[in-house]
Amino acid sequence: MVKYEQKVVVRLQVNNETYEVAVRPSDLLLDVLREQLGLTSPKPGCLNGDCGACTIVVDGLPAKSCLMLAVEAEGHSVLTVEGLNGSAPIQKAFIDANAFQCGYCTSGFLMVCHALQMQYPTMPEECVVEEWLQSNLCRCTSYNEIRKAVHILYHQQDNKYQK
C-alpha cells in the first residue's frame, strides 16, 4: 500500500521525461507542474475545475490539473503543451484558424483538442467535438475559431493520408 504521511519524493512521468520531485501529499498537480517543474503551460484560472485553463492530458485523456493531487500522477503519463514541442498538428491548426486572442485559455484548449485527436483518429461527429470543447472557457469568445481549428486539424490529416 502506498502511504505518504509527510513530504515525499515521487517520480512523475511528464512529457516523456521522468522527474523526481518533493511534494506534500496535498500538493496539487497544477502547482507542482508550474512551480517545481517550470512547466507553465497549465494555467491557474478558476482553480475549481470549471474553466479548463489548467487542462493537461493524463494517459490519453484530458484532466484538469487543479483537481488532481501530484501524488496521484505517479505511474501515469502526463502531457502538457511543452510536450507537444511546438510541432503538434493542433498547434499549427490553431495558428491557421487564428484561434486565440489573449491566449490564456489556449494551452488548455490545445490539450483538449490533442486528446480528442488521440481518442478519435478520424473526425468524430460534430456533437462529440462540441462536447469535448465545452469543458473549457474562453472569455475572449474565440469559440468559432477554436472549433474551426479542430476542423482544420482533421482536414490536414485527411489530406496527409490522401497524399
Add this chain to the structure above:
Amino acid sequence: MIPFDFAYYRPESLQQAINVYQEYETRGQQAMYYAGGSEIITMCRVGNIHPKAVIDIKNIPECKVLYQDNDYLHIGSVCTLHQISKSNLFPLLKLCCGRIADHTNQCRITIGGNICGSIIYRETCLALLLCDAEITIFGKDGFRRVRFDSAFHQTLQLQSGELLVSIHIPTWALTARHAHLKKTTNEKIDYPLLTAAALWKDSQIRIAFSGLYDYPVRSVEIENALNNSSLLVPQRIQEAIRCAGQVRNDVEASAPYRLFVLQHTLEEMMEG
C-alpha cells in the same frame, strides 16, 4: 493550493482501506475515501473540510470492475462517468453520466463519488433508483449486498467506515425503453433546474427527478398518476404535478417556475 497537510494512502485491497479508516477513527481523526477527488480537493482548498488523511481507493480491484454477465451489469464505484458512457452498456445511465459537469471532468468523476459526494443532485442515482439496482458495500463486518433503493434515502446510508464497492444493474434495464431530460437555467453545463429520467417496465413508466427537491427521488405517486390509463395524458400530467408537492424554491428558480418546467418536461417525456 490546499493550505494544509493530509496523509495520502493508496491501498490495494478493501481491508487495507478500512483498516486505515479505522486507525484514524480510533484516534478521533477524520479520514476520507477518495476516488476522483474533485469535490474533496475543492472543499479542502476553500476550507470546508480538513481531513487528516485521504484514502485513494482507485487501486482496489473490486472497485474497478466493469463487465456484464447473464444477470447483471457490474460497475465498480471508481469507474469514471466517461468509462461508463463509453462502454455504452446501460443507455439510461450513459445519458445521466453525459450531463454531469463537463467532458473533461467526466474523465475524473467516479460513479461512487457522484453517489456519495455532497453535491445534492447526484444524477447517476436516477438511473439506479429506476432499475432495481443493487449495491455491494464493504465495512468492518465484511461485504453486504442490498437494493440501492433500500439504502438510498436522500443520501446513501453508509455506516461509519463503510465504502461503496460496486453497483449491479439487472440486465432487463439495459435494453428497456428510457428517456432523460435535463433542464438548466442558462448554460448546458450546469446543475439541474430539473433532471427527469424515466425507464419503462411492462409498459409502465418509472420516473425519478433531480433538482426538484433537495435530493434525487423516485416518486411512486407521480408514476401512478402518469400510468393511470383511465385519464387522458394532459390530465395525468396535472395529477402528477399535484403529487409533486412542495418543490425547491431557491435563487436558481422559484417553486412555481420549477413546477412549470416539470409540466413541460413531463409533456415532452410522455409525447416521446
